[in-house]
Amino acid sequence: MNNSLKIREAAMQDIGIIRQIAEQTWPETYGGIISEEQIRYMLEMMYSNHSLEQQLQSGHRFYLAEAGNQIIGFASVSDEGGGVFKLNKLYVLPSIQKTGAGKALLQQAMKYAKSNGAVQLILQVNKQNNARQFYERQGLKVLEEKVLELEHGFVMDDYIMGIHL
Numbered sequence: 001m002n003n004s005l006k007i008r009e010a011a012m013q014d015i016g017i018i019r020q021i022a023e024q025t026w027p028e029t030y031g032g033i034i035s036e037e038q039i040r041y042m043l044e045m046m047y048s049n050h051s052l053e054q055q056l057q058s059g060h061r062f063y064l065a066e067a068g069n070q071i072i073g074f075a076s077v078s079d080e081g082g083g084v085f086k087l088n089k090l091y092v093l094p095s096i097q098k099t100g101a102g103k104a105l106l107q108q109a110m111k112y113a114k115s116n117g118a119v120q121l122i123l124q125v126n127k128q129n130n131a132r133q134f135y136e137r138q139g140l141k142v143l144e145e146k147v148l149e150l151e152h153g154f155v156m157d158d159y160i161m162g163i164h165l
Contacts, residue, residue, distance in 0.1 A: 004068050005066070005100065005104060007063050007065055007066075007104055007108045008063065009061065009063055009064075010064045012053065014064060015053065016049075019047045021072075021073060022043060022047045022089075023043060023047070024094070025093060026042075028094045032128075033126055033129065034154075038154045041150070042150075042154070045150075055076065055088075058078075059079060060076045060088060061077050061078070061109075061112055062074060062075070062089075063075050063077075063105055063108050063112075072092060073090070073092030073093060073101045073102065074090075075087065075089060075090040075091075075109050076088045076090075076109075077109040077113055079116060079118075083118055083120060084118065084119070085109075085112075085113035085120070086122050086123060087106070087109050087122070087123040088123075090102060090105055090106060090109070102134060103138065106135075106138055109121070114165045118165050119164060119165060120162050120163065120164050120165060121162065122143070122162040123162070124146065124159070124161075125159050126158055127145070132159060132161070135161050136161075138163075139163050140163045141161060141162065141163070142159045142161055143161060144160045145157075145158070145159055146158050146159075146160050
């Protein structure tokens with residue numbers, strides 16, 4: 001990515017752009033993995049204005065990647081206690097992927113976690129999501145497999161990955 005990439009902390013007024021990026025990235029990221037109905041359900045569950053407001057109010061730290069005047073991606077990280085922080089979200093617009101924006105967002109999340117006492121950063125990634133290879137290139141390792149049952153018969157079939165900071 002060129003030198004115009006900037007990472008900044010998101011605020012309440014950025015909820016709309018976070019939701020917009022999620023709505024643009026999820027169908028391409030998960031379209032061949034989970035049903036359209038599950039994508040809609042999960043977008044509403046995790047990216048409704050109310051849900052994003054609650055996440056921000058409960059201490060989730062969101063970061064935005066900006067190139068020029070355009071927001072091109074976001075990440076969120078939270079303190080899970082005991083020195084463990086969780087990367088909850090990291091999405092970059094499909095047309096911008098593989099340009100360094102995702103790596104910059106991950107590095108910012110790791111920097112924030114480490115500066116706040118983290119000894120480990122964890123995340124969940126769908127077992128079929130190509131992002132697993134991205135995270136492995138950044139030094140994260142698969143720690144365990146986890147299947148989470150959601151409402152309406154939906155399932156999240158994930159790897160829990162982590163890195164010591």
